[in-house]
Amino acid sequence: MENKNGFFEQVYQVVLQIPYGRVTSYGAIAAYLGSKGSARMVGWALNSSRFSKVSIPAHRVVNQAGLLTGKRHFGGQDIMEELLRSEGITVEGGQIMNMEHYFWDPSKELEGY
DNA sequence: TTGCTGACCGACG
DNA sequence: CCGTCGGCCAGCA
Numbered sequence: 001m002e003n004k005n006g007f008f009e010q011v012y013q014v015v016l017q018i019p020y021g022r023v024t025s026y027g028a029i030a031a032y033l034g035s036k037g038s039a040r041m042v043g044w045a046l047n048s049s050r051f052s053k054v055s056i057p058a059h060r061v062v063n064q065a066g067l068l069t070g071k072r073h074f075g076g077q078d079i080m081e082e083l084l085r086s087e088g089i090t091v092e093g094g095q096i097m098n099m100e101h102y103f104w105d106p107s108k109e110l111e112g113y
Numbered sequence: 114t115t116g117c118t119g120a121c122c123g124a125c126g
Numbered sequence: 127c128c129g130t131c132g133g134c135c136a137g138c139a
Contacts, residue, residue, distance in 0.1 A: 030121080038134040038136095047120065
């Protein structure tokens, strides 16, 4: 495990495991990491992810309501929506349609990583 | 070193 | 039903 056990690194690993055309929520990642209440840190980690050399599909991470709360951090209000649409996800008004259909739960899919 | 902030979520009144 | 507050961890002034 070359994992540094850092919260950021763990978030990166989970986000990178998100399949194409799927999305997850901050709370799901936080819960998977064992810190349910640290959902805010997940977003903060993703904030640092854009400074990272690796391309993190942060556009696949939205809030529990499927709302693209972090779209403003992509350097454009429409970037995140366009990226999700290019993956076959219907986004309207900054919100994912049928979000539960695209929802990807790391604790279920990864089963403990 | 202390304190505030942050891409959230859930509980409480 | 809707508004408000606390909690979680890390980075920055």
